[in-house]
Amino acid sequence: MTVARTVELQGHIIDSGMMQRCFGVVMDMGGAFEVEEFDVGRHKDEETYCRMTVSADAEEDLVGILHELHQNGATLADPRDATLKPAPADQVVPDAFYSTTNHPTEVRVDGEWVSVDRIEMDCAVVVDPGEGDEPTTARTKVLNAIDEGDLVVVGETGIRVKPPERPRDASGPFGFMQGGVSSERPSESLIRQVAEALAETKERGGKVLVVAGPAVIHSGAGDALARLVREGYVDMLSAGNGFATHDIERNLYGTSLGMDMETMEHPRKGHKHHIYTISEVIRAGGIAEAVDEGLITEGVMYECIESGVDYVLAGSIRDDGPLPDTITDAVEAQNAIREQAHEADLVVMLSTLLHSVAVGNCLPSTTRVVCVDINPATVTQLLDRGSSQAIGMVTDVGTFVPSLADQVLGSEACGGAEERSEAGE
Template sequence: MNKRIIELSGHIIDSMTLTRTMAITMDKGGEFDILEIDVGRKKSDTSYAKIEVQAESPELLNSILDELSVLGAFIDEIREVNLVAAEKDKVAPEGFYSSSNHLTHIFYDGEWILVEDIEMDCLVVVDEQKRRAFVKPIANIRAGDKIVVGLDGVRVTPPHRSRDKQQVFEFMNSDVSSEKPLMNLINGIADEMKEIKAKGGKIGIVGGPAIVHTGSGKYLASLIKEGYIDVIMAGNALATHDIESNLFGTSLGIEVETGKIVAHGHTHHMRAINRINNSGSIRAAVEDGTLTGGIMYECVKNDVPFVLAGSIRDDGPLPDVITDVIDAQKLMRKYAQEVDMVLMISTMLHSIAMGNLLPSRVKSICVDINPSTVTKLSDRGSAQVLGIVTDIGTFLPLLYNALHEDD
């Protein structure tokens, strides 16, 4: 049998890390022996386990260890990280280490080095002259890059579930359900937002057009104006329908305030795009008086950056939409490293995209009427996401009110 010893430490029982370690090992056809275990007896105590993982082949053992490393399992025998130079642009050496979104260090030249700008599904590259490690998506790999291969010398530290009384973000370990205590969650999110802003932190919004369709655009606009939101990431649709609602009072041709169908209202979003094109940009439309309110207006007036990532289904699109998705991804990647919290609201594709870019340290909330949106985020590895299944037309007004309870 091929064997390696791993170590687990932290709140490994409360977080089910120990149980999941054993389950993964058995499910993949391996075996394990618990060599040592120390269970914390107080809420502040952590636990520790030393486990021997066994498999019939080196390939199977590496496959098991690869999955366990994402849980925070550390191979007991400390070895130098293995670096192999890429031979071609966009081509990594076989057996390259694929990163998780958790805090990661590598053991290089006798010391542990932090992997900067951590993101899942990337490669870890080492700058040997500057003694720095950072991640790169495979599309950015260049010939000569020194890339981490294998699991030796890699230590992953996932966020652990607290042993104190349950907090709002502890619900991330429960099933996706519409039966969670909505007001308790919203009040908890509001408290977290206030705390982040009090410390000078940043909060981002990833939003879909349903924010406007449900009449909640005014609440998001107010949050931007009041300084709660530091960056907006969306597509052509959110901006288009927000501008439509400001220019014509409709969204998808429906009056936002009354819900009435407007004659020829289905053309309003195209007319909105046309007016912005005439001004030249969203900022220019604000400056020349064409656009006088709404989400995008408040972004311009309050210098809140926005990333509008294009897609093949876009009408127009607006002149500010980034039609090269790789360029849009680069900008989203930049802001993903700068924020302390992200609210992903009613947009499946943008939420999943942002979830893939976020470090697990970022407190993340996904709000959608469709449970599968939240489930897909979790399945992709964004386990830190707090999922709330509800109508955005309910969520945003309640969140706004919770943020102003003491006013």
């Protein structure tokens, strides 16, 4: 016996590929569809509407198809309220709870659609009905943050997902972010457009998050990143113990991971410089204290302290030391990263797979992302995690970051920095 449900697609569903993906899902999963209504938007400001009946041989098969359609933005034609069940205990969700995507999401409560706040992937949705005149709200919660009694959305009834659609033209700073990953695309023009996006974000009061790996320091790009921090183009920094250690090591010893940054040689005992660096910072009590003492006088971490830039150093099992500022509790580090991610309007990921994945897991799909790495597999893996507002650049960060700083700040800014340096001397 055949079972069927009617679904709707609406928006720029043709040029964004949504309609093609939904047709493919039904056929690939052994179902069938019949288009009942199809109104094509003929101008770039007009939306397209498609209503179709989806059928399968068994209810279980249809549920699986509807799940995949739902993830791609299709909604049931006869929406019902979401099913809510209380969490039976702290950190325990009800069976069959709804696991979020990173796309903008709404849940239907008492006949009204409620936007889900702080959307990110792989979370539960908790609904607060409000009391008295207070409105109903919904937000995501990671599983270890669930409290007993939280009203958790179960199943996929009464949920509406809205995947971001590809821009219909190439206008605006992020119109270029449609081309995927390629090492053959003209880097200079892309860097210029990233610089425009960075400047535009700051002009409208947005926040920029930089996710940086030790390669930024090893490649000699630390000075350029420090300039961007100093001139106010970086609001938050997410990195690991290694990045901060080698940034400070360069200031104290002129080396990064034991290599002289000027001569590219390995001085005697250079391999010990990073652990000496950690020891000195521990003795001072932390990075800010080391800056106050005059121990640290330049570099990215120095500029973060001087400019009041929020930074999160998330630790790992392989860290030496670590620095006092490094968060060694994994859950605490995740929560700190999550706060940064939800505040960010533009994220620039620089040669760090693990920290970029950690940040990417917390980002809504609407957050603009630039990912730069010399390894194309790294860039592809990061962009495949779900951001539709992203560009990948396969290039050396040692070239990218200085070029970006030059594009953003220009020769005038460089001269201004030199004048400030001379005045300080």
